[in-house]
Amino acid sequence: MKYAVYTKWVWPNGVPSAEEMQARHRAVKSKTKAENILWWQIDESTHQSLIVYPSEDTAIEEMAQRDAMRKETIDETGHKMVEETKGPFLSIMADV
Numbered sequence: 001m002k003y004a005v006y007t008k009w010v011w012p013n014g015v016p017s018a019e020e021m022q023a024r025h026r027a028v029k030s031k032t033k034a035e036n037i038l039w040w041q042i043d044e045s046t047h048q049s050l051i052v053y054p055s056e057d058t059a060i061e062e063m064a065q066r067d068a069m070r071k072e073t074i075d076e077t078g079h080k081m082v083e084e085t086k087g088p089f090l091s092i093m094a095d096v
Contacts, residue, residue, distance in 0.1 A: 001088045002035070003059045005051040005066075008042075008083035015047045016077075028069065033058050056088060 016024075021039050028037070036052045051066075053059040074080070 001055065002092070003053040003056040003088050004086065005053070005059060006048070006083075006085045007081055008046065008048045009079050009081055011045050011047070011077065011079040013078070014044050015041050021047075024073075031065070032062060034062070059086065 015021075025037060025039075034051050034053055036050075038050045038052075039047055040049075041047050051059075053062070070081070
């Protein structure tokens, strides 16, 4: 069963540009088992993300790596996670 990790982030100097966010995705793409990572902007200083994993076990396996990467980028930019929610998918519209 697919598993989701949702987060919400606040950036003190504004959300980075789409190009900067895409560069971050390119840097992590080969280092994760996530099926997809989506980031979207809420307002000038807030973005949210959704990581889609093939299973809860995979999400748990990558937790330390994910936390280390978060710490590194937070130290660089000063942004802050204000919410995190995790859980199994109940349904995927494309699959029904």
